[in-house]
Amino acid sequence: MPSLDLSASSIELTRAICDIPSVSDDEQTLADAITEAVSGLAHLDVYRDGDTIVARTDTGKAQRVVIAGHIDTVPLNDNLPTRFIEVDGQPMLWGRGTVDMKAGVAVQLKLAAELVDPRVDITWMWYDHEEVAADLNGLTRLAKTRPDLFAGDFAILGEPSNADIEGGCNGNIRAIVRTAGVRAHSARAWIGENAIHKVAPILMRLSEYRPKTVAVDGLDYREGLNAVRIAGGIAGNVIPDACEVEVNYRFAPNKNADDAESHMRDVFAGFDLEVIDVSEGARPGLDAPLAQEFIAAVGGVPRPKYGWTDVARFSALGVPAVNYGPGDPHLAHHDNEQVPLSQIESVERGLRAWLSNP
Amino acid sequence: MPSLDLSASSIELTRAICDIPSVSDDEQTLADAITEAVSGLAHLDVYRDGDTIVARTDTGKAQRVVIAGHIDTVPLNDNLPTRFIEVDGQPMLWGRGTVDMKAGVAVQLKLAAELVDPRVDITWMWYDHEEVAADLNGLTRLAKTRPDLFAGDFAILGEPSNADIEGGCNGNIRAIVRTAGVRAHSARAWIGENAIHKVAPILMRLSEYRPKTVAVDGLDYREGLNAVRIAGGIAGNVIPDACEVEVNYRFAPNKNADDAESHMRDVFAGFDLEVIDVSEGARPGLDAPLAQEFIAAVGGVPRPKYGWTDVARFSALGVPAVNYGPGDPHLAHHDNEQVPLSQIESVERGLRAWLSNP
Numbered sequence: 001m002p003s004l005d006l007s008a009s010s011i012e013l014t015r016a017i018c019d020i021p022s023v024s025d026d027e028q029t030l031a032d033a034i035t036e037a038v039s040g041l042a043h044l045d046v047y048r049d050g051d052t053i054v055a056r057t058d059t060g061k062a063q064r065v066v067i068a069g070h071i072d073t074v075p076l077n078d079n080l081p082t083r084f085i086e087v088d089g090q091p092m093l094w095g096r097g098t099v100d101m102k103a104g105v106a107v108q109l110k111l112a113a114e115l116v117d118p119r120v121d122i123t124w125m126w127y128d129h130e131e132v133a134a135d136l137n138g139l140t141r142l143a144k145t146r147p148d149l150f151a152g153d154f155a156i157l158g159e160p161s162n163a164d165i166e167g168g169c170n171g172n173i174r175a176i177v178r179t180a181g182v183r184a185h186s187a188r189a190w191i192g193e194n195a196i197h198k199v200a201p202i203l204m205r206l207s208e209y210r211p212k213t214v215a216v217d218g219l220d221y222r223e224g225l226n227a228v229r230i231a232g233g234i235a236g237n238v239i240p241d242a243c244e245v246e247v248n249y250r251f252a253p254n255k256n257a258d259d260a261e262s263h264m265r266d267v268f269a270g271f272d273l274e275v276i277d278v279s280e281g282a283r284p285g286l287d288a289p290l291a292q293e294f295i296a297a298v299g300g301v302p303r304p305k306y307g308w309t310d311v312a313r314f315s316a317l318g319v320p321a322v323n324y325g326p327g328d329p330h331l332a333h334h335d336n337e338q339v340p341l342s343q344i345e346s347v348e349r350g351l352r353a354w355l356s357n358p
Numbered sequence: 359m360p361s362l363d364l365s366a367s368s369i370e371l372t373r374a375i376c377d378i379p380s381v382s383d384d385e386q387t388l389a390d391a392i393t394e395a396v397s398g399l400a401h402l403d404v405y406r407d408g409d410t411i412v413a414r415t416d417t418g419k420a421q422r423v424v425i426a427g428h429i430d431t432v433p434l435n436d437n438l439p440t441r442f443i444e445v446d447g448q449p450m451l452w453g454r455g456t457v458d459m460k461a462g463v464a465v466q467l468k469l470a471a472e473l474v475d476p477r478v479d480i481t482w483m484w485y486d487h488e489e490v491a492a493d494l495n496g497l498t499r500l501a502k503t504r505p506d507l508f509a510g511d512f513a514i515l516g517e518p519s520n521a522d523i524e525g526g527c528n529g530n531i532r533a534i535v536r537t538a539g540v541r542a543h544s545a546r547a548w549i550g551e552n553a554i555h556k557v558a559p560i561l562m563r564l565s566e567y568r569p570k571t572v573a574v575d576g577l578d579y580r581e582g583l584n585a586v587r588i589a590g591g592i593a594g595n596v597i598p599d600a601c602e603v604e605v606n607y608r609f610a611p612n613k614n615a616d617d618a619e620s621h622m623r624d625v626f627a628g629f630d631l632e633v634i635d636v637s638e639g640a641r642p643g644l645d646a647p648l649a650q651e652f653i654a655a656v657g658g659v660p661r662p663k664y665g666w667t668d669v670a671r672f673s674a675l676g677v678p679a680v681n682y683g684p685g686d687p688h689l690a691h692h693d694n695e696q697v698p699l700s701q702i703e704s705v706e707r708g709l710r711a712w713l714s715n716p
Contacts, residue, residue, distance in 0.1 A: 170545065172545070172595075174594050185665065185690075185691070186582060186584050186586055186606045186608065187528065187530075187582070187608055187664045187665035187666065188582075188664050188665070188687075188688065189569075189582035189584050189608070190580065190582070191688065194564075194565075194584055194585060196561065196564075196584075196585035196586075196587075196588050196603070197561060197564050197565040197584070197585060198565070199561055199588070200558060200561035200562045200564070200565045203554065203555060203557055203558035203561060204558045204562065206552075206554075206555050206558070207552075207555040207556070207558045211547075222548065224544060224545070224546075224547035224548070226544050226547050226552055226554075226555070226597055227552060227554035227555060227590075227591070227598070228544055228554075228591050228592075228593070228594055228595070228596060228597070228598060229554075229590065229591025229592075229594070229598070230554050230557070230588055230589065230590045230591060230601065231588065231589055231591075232585075232587065232588045233585070233586050233587025233588060233589075233604065234586075234587075235586070236532050236586050236587070236604065236606060236635070237530075237586070237606065238586060239584055239586070240585070240586060240587070243588065245554070246591065246594065248544045248594060248595065250544065250545055250547070277594070306545045306546050307543065307545035307546070308545065329546075330543075330546065330549065332543075333543070
């Protein structure tokens, strides 16, 4: 079993963690290494559930912060082991997981070992299966078996945010918009009714749609409405009687699931629409007192997070949550994933500045 | 092995042939029965190639007519054995193959046995694999090995035509029209370019397209331009970078393959278009002297055939060809296939009237 040295630099630790492959559903080796590394630390109570590890300080502070990061990655594509590279003079660590999100996990592990008596109590969470279906997510499982572990006054997810604070996240809804026609032999098309042709106005509305940018608690959330799949047709000589367009709407966190569905029904008025998946967003929650202290300690101007992350889970539990981690989110899932070493160090400094007992 | 009694009525013979299932690629039992039935007839030279049977008179007439019918059907769907039914007082034979096209084959077999000394020499052809890919078609095979057997001054295909003469057939071309975009995470759609949205004008052009009706040699051919398949999309959270629409154009026989392709390129100007399949149509050929005699003998007003049939094969060989058979072509391939008994008798009378030596 590989072992992790939590006294190494956060950069070296990032490299070590990335070089232990942990594609979703194959996190056990890394989870074992993390468990072994934190179990020896007297100031942490360690709890393990599957490949999710929770490590808590219990120093009797008035407030508690949850700091979490997922340990799984999307599949490899010849991008491990990691390499140190330089791009335009900037030193980077290249390879799967460097951005999404093992650099964040490495910083968390280093500080979990170091901060024996932090200014607030901390619940560290490293969890499995974030990159796959929500019902497999380690936090979904943990929320059922140990909801008490989610208690806190503030939460930080180490998702890549270019080492800036990204508040909240957009919601995410997917729906199928359907057309129906009448099947016929295409040699006598006038007997049928072409369901694919009827999709024209759906695609016109999509291509003419101008997504809004919505200010929520001082941050601007950029929305998006997109067809992500289209399918129709039976055979090369048959007028199709059915066609469906799967539409994905990313909505600002001032809307709940009902608002989002209702907006989609307005846009596609006159068409059959079925919602197949919805995740509400999260308001940035930056007005919470702990959030304000965190922003002051870290510096910089908070920005909105566009993608859905597990901050929404904490938000739904009433725990204000933000994303804060090294790496450019645009490079998440790219085969060319790479993180600037300076961002790893910056996040380490930011978290330490806020969490250290003055 | 079931045996066929060619002295039975054409209605009874239709029933007997339909009750020997012969879905494409499974024609051997029926082909064996046909071979056995015609091999004993002294006035016919019989040639067999796979499950295709050719039976020729050789009476030294100045002219020769080819009369052909395929013996395969589309797959069964609980619609055999056949049943005699009555619809609005009209007696029908119901079941797979009754329309497409075993009633036509039965009439041909009966007349093949009966017409020992016809007014023109006759080449009868009963062939396999018409309902599947063109390269499997028994006539495609025969045209390679025995092109001499296709020699003739006129040809009649027994495809269902409601016992009327249907001249020529439309051509058939299929093309893929493609759009390209830029893949991106759907949470940051503005970084990508949605290839499905770009399909909107393609579908608008299709839904606004008004197909022409084109007069060719006195018959009106109704064209059609239809999307028969559409596909695009990668995952529920990805902006798609590619989408394709398969379009089927049925074109009047005044156009050749180049004309048809060029028309499609005009309609979809600005888009990438790839032709994947093309079959030219056939002009009705009703001005041929034998055709005129045939029309006069059968009576009625010739109509255009919309679907592509093997008449195009004869037309391409320079042999004028028409469709003439019992059954409503709209019921071809329907699970509810059924042929009016009166049409079977009508086609039998029509062919006999023309082919008998006066």
